[in-house]
Amino acid sequence: MTIPALALMSALRSGNATAPRLTWYGPESERIELSGRVLDNWVAKTANLLQDELDAEPGMVLTINMPAHWKSIVWVLAAWQVGMTVDFGGHRSSAGGIYVTDSPEESPAGSVVVAVALGALAMRWPGALADGVVDYSAEVRSHGDVFEPWNSADPASAALYGGDGASVSHTGLLTEFPVDIETGSRILVSAHAGLEKSLRRALGAWSADGSVVLVHSAVEISSHLMAMEHVSAEATE
Secondary structure, eight states: OOOHHHHHHHHHHHSSTTSEEEEEEETTTEEEEEEHHHHHHHHHHHHHIIIIISOOOTTOEEEEEOOSOHHHHHHHHHHHHHTOEEESSOOSOOTTSEEEESOGGGOOTTSEEEEOOOSTTOSSOSSOOOTTOEEHHHHGGGSOSSOOOSSOOOTTSEEEEOTTSOEEESTTTTTTSSOOOOTTOEEEEEGGGOHHHHHHHHHHHHHTTOEEEEEOTTSOOOHHHHHHTTOOEEOOO
């Protein structure tokens, strides 16, 4: 059985693949637009890094300590493709797992640490990293654009532990976790909501063949921005 995360990425790269699916507005006039195909490429490269370089496998816990950002969304989608369990709230021990963060100086002991630079043009971490810390920006581009899992995930296993500690299985990932979004909507999501809530809204949009405009809290959500991006709804819980 194909887990829903793999089916979702297949749909995004094959159905109207050049249409925007995730647009990011960040500080300092950043605007990043990812079509379904480009989003899938980033997710595949990240999943291959997890599988090939970090020895990730189904059932392993990936703890993510990052704000809502296009790169953090890529990381979560990649972990789900591998069949991992994403821990949004740090409820499970990260020892022996993988810890992904934009603040590597605060990382726990006993885990594989990946440092993610959030700058739009970052080709590597801006500064020194502790021994053993993986520099995502420096490593990810060398990995393949197509992901093929080595091992099948158990669909009944946990896909995530939410901030409240509740779990959702891989089977329920696209039915229990997302917010309901009208078919074909291009929704605006404020990153101020945090990564978990932003993902719930994004998955709702993508499951309904829609797209997402994710906006950093420092960016003004103006009528001009809404019109330019053809936003049809502002997603809330």
